[in-house]
Amino acid sequence: MDTEDKEKGTKKKSGGTRKKTLSRKRAGEKKSEESSNRQKNEDALAEYEQEKAELRLWLKVGGKDYEVYKLTRADGSASHHGNIQAFLRRLDREDLNLRMIFDPDEKDDTWMNQLDWKVLKWKLHENCRVYTLFMDGTPMQINMLVEKKYPLIKDLLEKMLNLQLEAEEESTMAFELLKFIKSQIEEQ
Template identity: 35%
Template sequence: MDDDKETAELKQCMEIIPNEEEVTIDVIPLAVKSPRIVDWKIHKKGKKSYYQIIRADRKSQMYRIFSQMIKSFDREDLEDLYKLVKARYGSTKPVENMDYLLWNDMKIMFEAHVEDEVWKLQNRYKVLEWKLYDSYGVQFLRMQSMQIYMLVEKKYPLTPPTLLMMLEKKLQIDYESEMAYQLYKLIIKQLKK
């Protein structure tokens, strides 16, 4: 009985927005799955810069911004790219603007530290959007002057005001999932501390 009541309360905190652009596939045959990511480069075309993601079969794909890239990745792709970025910039910060943005997004996602600037600034900004990408376990938080990508299973130094704004905004999901419920429970637990 309590589980049904809790589930009903959690459903009120979610907004299901089916993504008609994407087709969800639970199982991808190995023959169809793209090879692993082996490198990335910044490709410039005129005044525009693109991330060029290179796979083991030497095929590549261009992405203008990180959010486009992440929507076409799976969890393995994210982890591969993170390892490559960490290997290249483990002890130094990138100089190129696009490389810095990629390094920063990946660092926040995989190695969040309380001292990171993004966590210090979060109370200055209003939460505009909160989404869950269930297929690869990433939540996306868009605030007035920043975007944060976070792994669902990790705890991040989000402040109570930010957590409350997230709950007020409602979590945008493509479909109901256990991951969405677990994420809500984790946030409510953090607020009760």
């Protein structure tokens, strides 16, 4: 009987040890999984920061410039506005070709003459989700919606990046616009 008791005791002890071993193993797996997840998050964050550092090369953050936006109507009347928001509020459907802005056509004269454009700078107006190309030698400015893809040629897109996007501050919208322009260059 003594031997049976010892065997039972041994079995009980080993059974208890097995449970403890499984419990430790599960805890180790959980810690390993948490560590793996933490590492993945750190890697993703590092990759995001690296991408932002690259995009900053094409971003110029500065104070507000004072620009005057002139709206000349077909009837010859004109109005001047101190900021893009006021300018956009005053626009009527007759003031612009909405089809061109919302459904750009590569065959339209505006888009056909891109090689002639002498872009001085491009600026993001974040609060109205518009960016503007400022041209040299003409009073022409092209205002484009951030979320819309326009038929811009590769040479112009590259020039835009080299000129750097002007923004009041670093923002998700500025980085997303730069990534979008960069992806358009890679597509062409």
